[in-house]
Amino acid sequence: MDVTMRTTAPSRAPQMADMRGLIASGKRKQVLFAALGLFCTSIALLTLMAAFLNLLIDGLPRLSFDFLTSFPSRRAEQAGILSAWVGSALVMLVTMFAAVPLGVGAAIYLEEYAKKNWITDIIEINVTNLAGVPSIVYGLLALGLFVYQFGFGQSVLSAGLTLALLILPIVIVATREALRAVPGHMREAAYALGATRWQMISGHLLPYSMGGIMTGVIIGMARAIGETAPIITIGALTFIAFLPESPITAAPPFINFDWLWTQFTVLPIQMFNWVSRPDRAFQLNAAAAGVILLLMTLAMNACAIYIRYQVRKKIKW
Amino acid sequence: MSAHPAAAVPHLGTVVEALSHKRSRLLKEKAIQMLLMFAALVAVFTTIAIVSILLIESLRFFEEVSLVDFLTDTLWTPLFADPHYGILPLISGTLTVAAVALIVAIPMGTIIAIYLSEFAHHRVRETVKPFLEMLEAVPTVVFGYFALLFVTPLLQNTILPNLPGFNMLAPGLVIGIFITPYISSVAEDAMRAVPMAMREGAYAMGSTKLQVALRIVTPAATSGIVAAYVLAVSRAIGETMVVAIAAGLNPTLTFNPMEPAATITAYIVQVALGDLPHGSLGYQSIFAAGLTLVLMTLGFNIFGHWMRKRYREAY
Numbered sequence: 001m002d003v004t005m006r007t008t009a010p011s012r013a014p015q016m017a018d019m020r021g022l023i024a025s026g027k028r029k030q031v032l033f034a035a036l037g038l039f040c041t042s043i044a045l046l047t048l049m050a051a052f053l054n055l056l057i058d059g060l061p062r063l064s065f066d067f068l069t070s071f072p073s074r075r076a077e078q079a080g081i082l083s084a085w086v087g088s089a090l091v092m093l094v095t096m097f098a099a100v101p102l103g104v105g106a107a108i109y110l111e112e113y114a115k116k117n118w119i120t121d122i123i124e125i126n127v128t129n130l131a132g133v134p135s136i137v138y139g140l141l142a143l144g145l146f147v148y149q150f151g152f153g154q155s156v157l158s159a160g161l162t163l164a165l166l167i168l169p170i171v172i173v174a175t176r177e178a179l180r181a182v183p184g185h186m187r188e189a190a191y192a193l194g195a196t197r198w199q200m201i202s203g204h205l206l207p208y209s210m211g212g213i214m215t216g217v218i219i220g221m222a223r224a225i226g227e228t229a230p231i232i233t234i235g236a237l238t239f240i241a242f243l244p245e246s247p248i249t250a251a252p253p254f255i256n257f258d259w260l261w262t263q264f265t266v267l268p269i270q271m272f273n274w275v276s277r278p279d280r281a282f283q284l285n286a287a288a289a290g291v292i293l294l295l296m297t298l299a300m301n302a303c304a305i306y307i308r309y310q311v312r313k314k315i316k317w
Numbered sequence: 318m319s320a321h322p323a324a325a326v327p328h329l330g331t332v333v334e335a336l337s338h339k340r341s342r343l344l345k346e347k348a349i350q351m352l353l354m355f356a357a358l359v360a361v362f363t364t365i366a367i368v369s370i371l372l373i374e375s376l377r378f379f380e381e382v383s384l385v386d387f388l389t390d391t392l393w394t395p396l397f398a399d400p401h402y403g404i405l406p407l408i409s410g411t412l413t414v415a416a417v418a419l420i421v422a423i424p425m426g427t428i429i430a431i432y433l434s435e436f437a438h439h440r441v442r443e444t445v446k447p448f449l450e451m452l453e454a455v456p457t458v459v460f461g462y463f464a465l466l467f468v469t470p471l472l473q474n475t476i477l478p479n480l481p482g483f484n485m486l487a488p489g490l491v492i493g494i495f496i497t498p499y500i501s502s503v504a505e506d507a508m509r510a511v512p513m514a515m516r517e518g519a520y521a522m523g524s525t526k527l528q529v530a531l532r533i534v535t536p537a538a539t540s541g542i543v544a545a546y547v548l549a550v551s552r553a554i555g556e557t558m559v560v561a562i563a564a565g566l567n568p569t570l571t572f573n574p575m576e577p578a579a580t581i582t583a584y585i586v587q588v589a590l591g592d593l594p595h596g597s598l599g600y601q602s603i604f605a606a607g608l609t610l611v612l613m614t615l616g617f618n619i620f621g622h623w624m625r626k627r628y629r630e631a632y
Contacts, residue, residue: 026525033527037432040425041445048452050472051463058466097329105356113350114357126360132548133554136582137367139589140607144370148595172360186358191460196342198349219454226456229557229582233589233603268458268558275562283466290459301454305447 021057056293059287067288071241072270073103076281081289083240084270087156088225090244090259091266094160095167095224100217102164103171107203110172111179131169137164139233147234154235156244167220174216178209211311215304226293228268239273240265267293276316371611373493374604381598387605389627393568393584396591402602404609406568410485410578414560415553417489417574422503422549425493427542433501434508435530449498456494461562464491469563469588483577492559494551500545507541508534531584539628547621551614557582581610 047133070080142162152158182205190200206213235249244259267289274286379387382402411435429449433442468487473480478484512533519529535542557580565577566587579587585603593599 026528030525030527033530034432034436037428037436040428041432041449044425044429044452044497045448045484048455049490050450050467051460053453054463054467055459102356102359105353106360109350109353109357113353123357123360126364130360130363131550132614132618133367134551134557134582134610135613136555136557136585137371137607139366140585141363141370141606143589144374144604145366167498168360168363196346198346212406222454226454226458226609227584228456228458229561232586235592236588270457270556272461272562275458275465281463286462290456290462293456294459297454297456298451301451 017127028156033296044113052294055287055290058284059289059291062284062288063291067285068292069311072239072273073241076279076285079274079282079285081267081292082272083243083293084265084267084289086243087240087264088266090156090264091159091163091231092221092225094157094162094260096221098161098164098169099171099220099224103168103220104175104206104213106168107172107175107179108205111176111198112201127169127172130151131173134225135166136233138162138230139230141165142230142234153261154237154263155261156264158234159231159236159264159266162234163224163227166227166230167224170220170223171213171216174219175209175213178204178212178216181212182208211307211314215308215311218300218304218307222297222304225266226268226297228266231266232269234273236269237263237265261288301303337373341361354607365549367611371604371608374601375608376599378598378605381601386583391570393579395599400598402605404581404606406570407581407584407606408562408571408613409572409580410560410568410607411554411580411582411610413572413578414485414489414492414556414564414580415550417486418493418553418556419546419549421493422496422500422553423546425498426545426549427504429497429501430504430542430545431510431530431535432455434505435526435534446502449501452495452498453497457558458562459554460491460495461488461559464559464563465490468548476577481562481565481577482576483567483610484575485560485564486574488559488563491563492553493554496549496556499552500549503545503548504538504542507538507545511537540625543621543624543628547618550617550621554613554617555582557586561586581606 013237067080068076068085069082071082072084073079106123110120110123110127114123139162142158142165146152146158146161147154186204186208187200190204195203240263244262244264245256271286271293272288273288274282277283320534328346346537387402387404389405390399390401391405392403393406394401433445437445464487464530465482468491469480469482469484472487477486515537516529519533524533561583564580564583566579567577568584569576571578584606588599593605
């Protein structure tokens, strides 16, 4: 005992110093890493800002009411995005009417009906895998299936259905999460009053999870409106100087579906067409179209975030 | 009961009515269930349709072009008078762009994930994440504009004066930045799923935050982090508009990011923009290219799945 005391006592001081050094260097490294993390985050955010600012600076001077109400033109100063945004709106309409019932229906089936068997497993695997398929592959699918096999041609209908398939996984996943958030006792209460399964779903589950479903649908639509590659692949034109017939007519039956079959262009394709030209004036047009596109996407995402926030605030089970 | 035969008649009527009502209700329920199941099966039909259309059109393509030429020829000129159908130049372009993107995205995404999960203050994290998500939401055609008309000129004016106007470096860098949030958000989720007790154990042994992050949390979350990388690889390989705008459309067998070259996706866009007749060899070539793309994505996904299995940790 005495011996060990004697041998360790003199060496204790340097050991403590070592420890202090070790702790100090550990703390230094920790601060350095935090700084590195902050640096990387800032690079990502600064790039985002640079992209926005660059687009705004180039595009804002070209933005005007005329730009929104003119057809594309050979002369850059007279060109506008009328046919492009009308085309985008019509395609989105088809996408919504196809993706919402299919996506919500599939989600309800998987959450509320599906038994644990091989069919369910296959559906689940497919939903997961489809989310990872490159978007241009959907374009090839649509080109082969909708355009030629079904004979829909290079139309608004083909494009809308293509984008609907593309955003289906987004809608399904969001809806499933919203349904899962409704507690089990709400279901049991409805059953206890004699509701059938569908009465329980349509009268209770869907209204309660509407916020979550809407969020998913809007995020999906925001994704769809910016998608370019699949629409180019099915053969959308880049130069359209006419508008399809209006969906609403003055004469009975007041609704007209001819627009489904017309050729069209969409906003991102118009932008792509302009940015690919060497003429600077057209590239500025592209920037202006990009500003509109970006505003629409961001507005939709902001909408989704707002709804999600409201739902979280309001609903307490 | 038998004492009131008169009362039994209307009673029987209501029972029959109730039963038939119940039967029609059941029928309606069954029909709705079938409809919903059909909606769910659309996902399966989509996969089947993708696979069969790619295979059918590719098979027609390979009736004309031998598979050996396809895999070994170093020229891809299907639209020229003297057509060559070697996929290698498109693969080299695709891999080069993806490599540049991943060299940016993997370190940045991982560091941001570790930073947000282990270091950042709660308030910082909640402010930064929506902005990072915005990077994912921006239409890629906007990033194409940015790569061609901002990043390339910026590189030309600063460090690479000889960089051509179309090159693979600028789109690669831009893709790398905008897939970073894919990695950071998935990896961060995986890291936050690591049980607190493991961190506390390490802290109790006197570890620093950095040691906990790198030696405890990261290894424990490896499976999720690899999943994030696989997602990023798929995105980088399948990205279309940025390369179609900023990398040029000329298939070149090169791995030098300072040169212009076409990717598989850019080629499909280029053909689709022209008006190729249905059923022509050029039309079929985009399906063969698409099949190659899907197989590459699939290959990386299987590799990722294997890696995840190997490093899976369950708590």
